[in-house]
Amino acid sequence: MFDLERWQEILETISKNKLRTFLTGLSVASGIFILVILLGFGQGMQNGISAQFQRDASSRISVYTGVTSKGYKGLNPGRFIEMTNEDYNYLIKKYEDDLEFKSSVYRIWSGTLNFGNESGSYRVEGVYPDYQFLENEDMVAGRYINYDDQEKKSKVMVIGNKVKQDLFNNQDPIGQQVQINGINFKVVGVYTDPGGEREETRVFVPLSTSQRVFGGADKVGNLGFTLKPKETFQKTLEQSVRFSSEIESFLKERHLIAPDDTSAIGINNTLEGTKRFYDLIGMIKTFFWVVGICTIIAGVVGVSNIMLIIVKERTKEIGIRKALGAQPLSIITMILHESIFVTAIAGFTGLILSMALLEVVGPNLDMDFIKNPSVNFNVALTTVFILILAGALAGFVPAWRAARIKPITALREE
């Protein structure tokens, strides 16, 4: 391997046969390039879809209300149903042992925020402290709403990252007073949400405060729960479905809604979506792996073909070299050395170029369903080695055959 004379001979051969080298290299490099980009985008799609699903806790059950579509017990249809603190309190008491996170929500659909000269309109929601986990939010500064705020009906608020950017530029928002519809609130925290900007344009205040300050009385617009996970996904899913339907019957009974009225109470069970999500991710993964493996196979076949052609093309030269005293082993190593060298250089070039492309384009690419495409370096590296090995193997067979044919036969080749 470190025979200087042989390296000189190989490098000379390569530099004198630029087209051949270039074509071999190109096919290897582009194979690796395509594969890495492909796997990168597969990962990007997974990331993107995951992010969409991670907007909220993956097992969240949301309860919301609407207008009745049927008359029941003497009541007319068209009645708007509103839940109250009482409903919420009853439910969390009843399911105390099963619930993991829980919160009711009072929404002020559009609140106008003012800070200094900046102002904007955002969705303001009164929530319990657990709501952070129902929404899958992480704090980037300060803290979330806590039970103390709830108790004291404090005028504090937690804002999304986007709201911070809009209103505060580069200032630290923590501790600042911001007006919501003219009422002063103190910013205590800034959160970020994997769902992205759309989810970060919201403002949270304690539920108790919101009901008092914005005229909600004891009304709540929304309930959110997650259940403690069971041992298996299947059991968790079953329990979650049962829980959803129990809440539905309870609320229907309490608010005098016909049992078959589908529009008055809505329950959104994310867990069912989660199952579909995992199935989808599984399918995407499988798809990209199948395509990836096919690409490698195509690459291997390509390299093999090129090696066959190269050896064929060099048969006469091999005959001449043998007539001049080349040993069979030196013929084999000459061909393999060249093939491994070219495949390796080309493979790593393809690898580096494609990784660089992903590195540059990846983070800037934030479409809804493709996010941060990236590739596992080890996987990519392994692929390069597989191709090098395949190239060597593919080269070995014809090289070995060429080394064995009688010199006169090789010389007759035209």
Next chain:
Amino acid sequence: MITIKDLHKSYTMGTNSLHVLKGINFSVQEGELVSIMGSSGSGKSTLLNILGMLDEADEGSYTLDGVPIKNLNEKIAAQYRNKFLGFIFQSFNLINYKSALDNVGMPLYYQGMKRKERTEKAMAYLEKVGLANWAHHMPNELSGGQKQRVAIARALASDPKVLLADEPTGALDTKTSYEVMDLIQGINDEGKTILIVTHEDDIAHMTKRIVNLKDGLIIDDTAVDQVRALSHV
């Protein structure tokens, strides 16, 4: 230098078998310059290839410089070719992506000689054939005669015991042929044993001995008065 006894060679193609050499007995002493003649298909090239260990005989014995050449594996055969033999082909057989100098250096590369020494030695042989100024040219930049002279320099480079030339002037015009023959005669004058296969009478008469082949047998083997190629140029 060369002794062959009862040499047979057949080619099989499918079910047909073609008996090409039908018992050749023949020997060459050191320093001889022999031409092998005969009509097309008489087996001249076949004989020369066997002598050159590029091909193998079916039967008979072959001794080269006292070494029996029989059932050699390819590794040993390659060594012997490198050490004992130099080839000159009708179609030159230069490696087309290597310069004249590097072509001449090839046998030395396979002897394991270092690059610097190799280049010096190759250069000396190129000088000998009068092509020192063409050392860095590629084969496709050379004329036929020049190519053949490069091939002769290459054949000489490893200082072999015997030079084997299969129609070395076959692809050259008369004037160039004589120049090449002059070179070959010069090399022979220095003591090198040389075998030449040729069709041409005038070329054959520039050697010292003519062996005539017909249908796989030697029908005539006579010493001749050598005509100096220089006298024609």
